[in-house]
Amino acid sequence: MSEDPALIMAVDDDADFLDIYRHILQRGGYRVACCATPEEAVAAMEEDPPRLIITDLMMDTLHSGFTFARAIRQDPRYGRIPIIIVTAAGSQRGFDFRPQTGEDLEAMCVDAYFDKPVEPKQLLAKIAELLAVSSREVAT
């Protein structure tokens, strides 16, 4: 493991949220990479792969967050990177897609799901938990 603080990538089309994540995560002792689109994020990951990804769900299309998460999961280079979804789109067209169980999260190819706005403490606690799990997986 490098001695640098862990790199967290935040993907959101709302510039204010990127700013908010940057602030929260830097305070939490992480390095932060902010991207406005999934495409930008994919390009940035090739340079410097993050330890964890926070992504919005509804960017230019409803599915972009899910599509992005699936693409990351299926890429052998990034398969182990934990993904957290933070979104304001809790339900669409009367269909509630907030995950209720671990299987739901697995089906979505993500590790955690928060409604916007997320409490900084909650977000940091979840990040620490997911990073600890992935470190153990790397170690074994």
Add this chain to the structure above:
Amino acid sequence: MTYSPPRILVVDDELGMREGCRRILTEEGFEVETAEDGITGLDLFRDHGGFAVALVDLNMPRMSGLDLIQHMRELDDDIVIFVITAYAAIETAVEATRRGAYGYIPKPFTPDELLLPVRNGLERRTLSIETKRLREERERRLLEVAYERSQSSTIIGCMTDGVLVINRDRQIVLRNAAMIRILPVCVSLTLSSPLEALAWDALRDIIDETLCNGSTPGIASRELVLDKQTYLANISPIFDPSGEVLGAVAVLRDITELKKLETAKSMFVSMVAHELKSPLAAIESQLGILLHGAVEDDPAKSKQLAERSLVRARGLRTMVNDLLNLTAMETGNFTLRRQPLDLRDPLRAAVDAARDRALERNVEVCLKIAPDLDGASVLADKDSMFMVFSNLIDNAVKYTPGPGRVTVTAARHDAVLRVTVQDTGIGMAPDELDNIFDEFFRVKNDYTVHVPGTGLGLSLVKRLVEMHHGHIEVQSERGKGSVFTVSLPVAECGISQ
């Protein structure tokens, strides 16, 4: 109905006979007319009419009794004619009957010998008239029924809803043209085909349910989908007067367009919810960071967070206003106070309103008004025009990184006033232009993510312009900038000046 006594015509060349008959019959309450020969008798009969009984002598000058009987019969089916003669021969009686006589009274006769056959004849006449009336009525009723049937079948045939009638043996007994359009297989079905011939299980199941549950009256109503069309199927049982189920009638209404509207409405609501929730969540997070003292040591960061909160809150307010205006337009509650308006006023106001923000961003805004605008007016609502121009100018400023320039021009082209808003901003690619007037559509790229916006402004502008019988178009090039052109018709009174 007032009673009028039966009228009797007596035709005889013997005065004694005529007067005798008159006396006997008048005493019995009959109204009597007499004639002394066939021709006079026929004239009386023809001109006065309304005789119930005629007593006719056979041997008369000018026209024989037999000929008179024949003529009278031709004129009136119902008259009861008696032959009165002293020279009775069986052949004559047969001939008289053949020509239409009802009976034969030999002369001389007693009053009773006259009155009895006359009364019988009258009774017969009444019966025959009544029979005839009943027959005519029956025929008329039959005609009416036939007409009603054809009327009902025409109405059912013309209905836009599909109608299908099933008897209790589950056979199809009626389907209208609309039903054939819904289920083309119907056209080849013979009446009395079984329900299964429709090959539509969902419809068959509801009809079966209705036929089985017939004792509980009520309509089964369900939405059915067939070939991407959605139908509302209402099935009701048909009862006979004793309450026994005779069959069922299914009415199918195509509600595909309604369903599409419903989907569009709920998509719009989710979209609005998302667009409201995102900035609120941002504001909540920003205020949370400020309040928890996380940036106390960084005054610049504190200020920036507070400013961004304000921008997002203002954006929300604008969006709510735009939404209210759009809703008012949709429901027809958006009233335009259209009056002859000098467009230069709202243009100047909109430019002035944008100037401060433009300066902050190092964007120059200039307004160029052609001299030919002098005296030309449009029939327009002042507030709406301000909304149109300030939205366009605000957009131009928002999407132009400084240093840059926004040029607003106004000029007259024949019967049209043209206002252009041109910027040196980021512009749009051709594929991005397709949807820019749609609600909530925003071009998303590296630059626009930093620009607050609701995606309602341009759709509002387009509607307002169109409500003023004008139109709006856009030309744009990525990296070069955009030009929005609004064309509005010059008001009549402006031309005359």
